[in-house]
Amino acid sequence: MGYTLYYSPSTASFVVHWMLIELGVPFELVLVDIETGAQKEPAYLALNPAGRVPTLIVDGQPRHECVALATLLAERHPERAWAPLPGDQDRAEYLEWTIFLANSLLPAMRDWFYAGVDGDPSGADAVRALSRSRIEAAVARLDGHLADGRDFFLSGRLTSLDFLVIMLMRWTRNMPCPATNWPNMARYVKRRRSMNSFIEACRREGISDWLNDSTQSGAE
Structure with missing residues (x-):
């Protein structure tokens, strides 16, 4: 059961990359360099008309959307109960x-990240202000869910939610109020970042700015 993942480092493809490593299944990585606009090239648009990553080839068919792909991988590998x-x-x-x-x-x-690209640049600040309030409200809700000290996001077991939550929390690292400012989330993040598969996914993608202290001095 092999896969091909079209990815770009530190983007929404990270969750799929990380899950594939944790699964230990064979897969091929194909770099889509979004810095040079490779996601808009005709060959890639034929696989993903939205011109975004990730794209995962599953049984010969291109599939998209990181949340859908995380759920799909979990369901295709029921032995992991994700x-x-x-x-x-x-x-x-x-x-x-x-x-x-x-x-x-x-x-x-x-x-937050594309306010000046997806819409009118003159209104970008207002869009970011609204998105910031929505992001911080969401993180506060997630933090409250973790207040009982649980190790995993859902009922004592690793699921696709853990992979998704950690990827999204990483994206807040340079925001005015990063997710690790919330105490329950900070504890949860530290535990999930200790997973060997997370460390390996970061290594393969050249990510060094959000690792636990034991792996990278001065992280966070």
Whole structure:
């Protein structure tokens, strides 16, 4: 069961890359250099008409959207129990949080980073101000969910939510109020960053600015 991942370092493809490493399945990495506009080249647009990463080739077909791909990988590898199955008592909560990340937090993140690109640059500051409030409200909600000291986001087990939450929290690292300013989230982040697969994914993508102190001095 091999895969091909079209990725760009430190983008939404990270969650898929990290999950593939943790799964230990064979996969090929194909770099899409978004700094040079490679995502807009005809050959890539034929795979992903939106011109974004990630794209994951699954059974010969290109698939898109990082949250969908994280959920798809979890369901394609049921032996890891990364997605509660229908009938599981955690299924409803799993779906609620998955949609929350996809519909609330991810769009706010895009508004923060691309306010001057996706819309009128003259209104970028107002868009960023709104997106910041939405992001910080979302992080506060996530932090409250972790207040019981749990190791994993959902009911004592690793799921695709953990991979998604950590990727999104990393994106806040240079924002005015990074996610690690929230105490429960900071504890949770530190535990998930200790995973060997996370460290390896960062190594492969050249990420060195958000590792635990034992791995990178002065991280955070």
